[in-house]
Amino acid sequence: MEKQQxxxxxxxxxRLTLGCMSLGTDRKHAKEIIDTALDRGINHLDTADLYDFGLNEEIIGEAIKDKRKDIILTTKAGNHFSKESKNWFWDPSKEYITEAVKNSLKRLKTDYIDFFMLHGGTINDPMDDTIEAMEELKQAGWIRAYGISSIRPNVIQKYIEKSSIDGVMMQYSLLDRRPEEEILEKLIAHNISVITRGSLAKGLLSVNYKENFIKKGEEGFLDYTGPELMNTLENIAEASEGIPLNEIAIKYVIKHPATTSVTIGASKREQVLENTRPDFTNGLPDTVYEKLKQITKSNVYKEHRS
Structure with a gap:
């Protein structure tokens, strides 16, 4: 599989990242999913300390201990949690970020994290302290690069201005095109990569879109009403010229030059196989890309400012 800087x-x-949040707590099952992803050419695993209150990191650490050098490992922090009481609060302080990295390293059974992200953020955070923590962790060799996982354009803008982030993870899909209008060009201008999440829109942009619409889409999605959503999905399927919807969805966001990798979640290995089947070096034709833009809404950020 093609790799991007x-x-x-x-x-x-x-080009694809395995999002590990849905791996579950069965260690053998999780390892099967991870091994399948690696066999299919995925080298980037994304987790967070909050997932299953640290257990997700532990499971990944065990699954990759003999393959660490071949893997790019991302984790996230900022949610100060208790494994015992299973509650948490937002804490982007320098002290907590530094403590969180040390704890993640233990759970992941490694002595460095390739890419470390702040797991959220608000405009009122002590950003200078958070950035100072990230820079010191990088200088110490505990992390190789850092970034932020956020859908807040004002927060992302501040990190563009204040820090040397290398990547932003954000929600971006055919049904959620908000980043196109306000964020993506700014990130390109500063050589900051986008790692997308939610690009299959909870399975609405998949080969099982009709079934998933009944489960998850009848009340609508973002600024689509239920009827608008179904009509849009049918139009996307028609415009895809026989290409499976999941392939169309992934290739759509990859088409934008800001996108470095697309995160796919998986709770079973079959999902990994389905989403790695397409040849992503063969991009979406311009005619199909433009048609998809006409079919879908050019959404804008109305909230998520603070």
Whole structure:
């Protein structure tokens, strides 16, 4: 699978990223999913300390201990949690970020994290302290690069201005085109990579879109009403010229030059196989790309400012 440079770093990640949040707690089952992803050319695994209150990191650490050098590992922090009481609060302080990295390293059974992200953020955070923590962790060799996972354009803008982030993880899909209007060009201008999430829109942009619409889409999605959503999905399927909807969805966001990698979640290995089947070096034709833009809404950020 083709690999792309992550921002200005010396890290190269596969066009698809395995999002590990849905791996579950069965260690054998999780390892099967991870091994399938690696066998299919994915080299980038994304987790967070909050997932299953640290257990997700532990499971990944065990699954990759003999393959660490071949893997680009991302984790996230900022949610100060208790494994015992299973509650958490937002804490982007320098002290907590530094403590969180040390704890993640133990759970992941590694002595460095390739890409470390702040797991959220608000405009009122002590950003200078957070950035100072990230820079010191990078200088110490505990992390190789850092970034932020956020859908807040004002927060992302501040990190563009204040920090040397190499990547931003954000929600971006055919049904959620908000980043196109306000963020993506700015990130390109500063050589900051986009790692997308939610690009299959909870399975609405998949081969099972009709079934998933009944489960998850009848009340609508973002600024689509239920009827608008179904009509849009049918129009996308028609415009796809026989290409499976999941392939169309992934290739649509990859088409934008800001996108470095697309995160796919998986709770079973079959989902990994389905989403790695397409040849992503063969991009979406311009005619199909433009038609998809006409079919879908050019959404804008109305909230998520603070």
């Amino acid at each position: 992550l921002g200005k770093s010396d890290i190269y990640i596969s």
